[in-house]
Amino acid sequence: MNRICKFSYIVYEIKMDVQMPRTTTSKTSGKRAVQRAAKGGAASHAYDVLREQIIRNLAPGSPLDEEVFARLGLSRTPVREALARLAGERLVELSPNRGARVAPVGLTELREHIEGLDVMQRLVTRWAAARRTEEEMELIDKERAVFEDAAAARDGVAMTEANWRFHNAIGAASRNSIFAGCYRQILTEGLRIDRLAMFREAFASTIAYRDHLDRIVADHAEMADALRREDQDRAEASAATHVDTARQRFGDFLTRSTTPAFSIDLQIPAKGGSHV
Structure with missing residues (x-):
């Protein structure tokens, strides 16, 4: 049961300015916030799409490569975050040599x-x-x-x-x-x-x-x-x-x-x- 119950966590680094809170937000920081939100949204979208494909189409052991991502209309950066999250859930297996694939089931x-x-x-x-x-x-x-x-x-x-x-x-x-x-x-x-x-x-x-x-x-x-x-x-x-x-x-x-x-x-x- 230890293998099954092993929890994997994805740690996100949060950078904060060491300053007193301001009553107004600068245009630059506001732009960064929008970009971070957009990036997070893209990663969540990639996660949802890949998770549904694992449920619907991709059999255990199926490769998750550039061809699959292109067919699904997913770009590289959000895909990396989505794969890390799916790997943490043991739905995807990541290997330095073989790349990513749906976790096999024997x-x-x-x-x-x-x-x-x-x-x-x-x-x-x-x-x-x-x-x-x-x-x-x-x-x-x-x-x-x-x-x-x-x-x-x-x-x-x-x-x-x-x-x-x-x-x-x-x-x-x-x-x-x-x-x-x-x-x-x-x-x-x-x-x-x-x-x-x-x-x-x-x-x-x-x-x-x-x-x-x-x-x-x-x-x-x-x-x-x-x-x-x-x-x-x-x-x-x-x-x-x-x-x-x-x-x-x-x-x-x-x-x-x-x-x-x-x-x-x-x-x-x-x-x-x-x-x-």
Whole structure:
């Protein structure tokens, strides 16, 4: 869990004049403020665009190079800041030799993701049932409704974002910043593979896609009702059931399709090594 719960922070340097505050702002300092705001806006835009592409199109292991940035209409400076932020969230991998790429997901990483999700989701959901406030419950219900609307519209990106916010709201309601932070990191890392659960193209049929979305909606409703009733045992059980939904979905995908991003290593692990 240490690898999953390792937090990365991007430190921004803030330069301040060692002077008493002035009642007026000079034209030069005002211009610098506008430039900084524009730069920050460009970096945020680049981050949003790349994050959506990771959710929608770019598979784990996909290169993030000048061709990709040009196609998306992104310039170099804001892209650098956006990549640093995405790397801090473990969505992007930066290498001096290989450049940037979407963080790869192999079978070991997938197993570790499911194991971490299983433990942390049960924990924060149980604690949220005991500790949540009415305001937090309202937010959880709001994001659940947003997800249901997106599911009805079959909007994969909107579902992915609403699903993240729904679960993150539950994590925050656990009232433990350490566990909530670990859970948030697991949810964020999962954005690389959530397309397997949220987009029609990942399913063998429209019926299979519909049935899976119906199961997610039902899982969310059960979790929310347990939280609303402050039933800790039921909340934990519903969280475990929801992880089983994800585990089954990824298993179904792997039995149907093997891609370079989800390669299967046929070598026998060394004694004491990891087994999938």
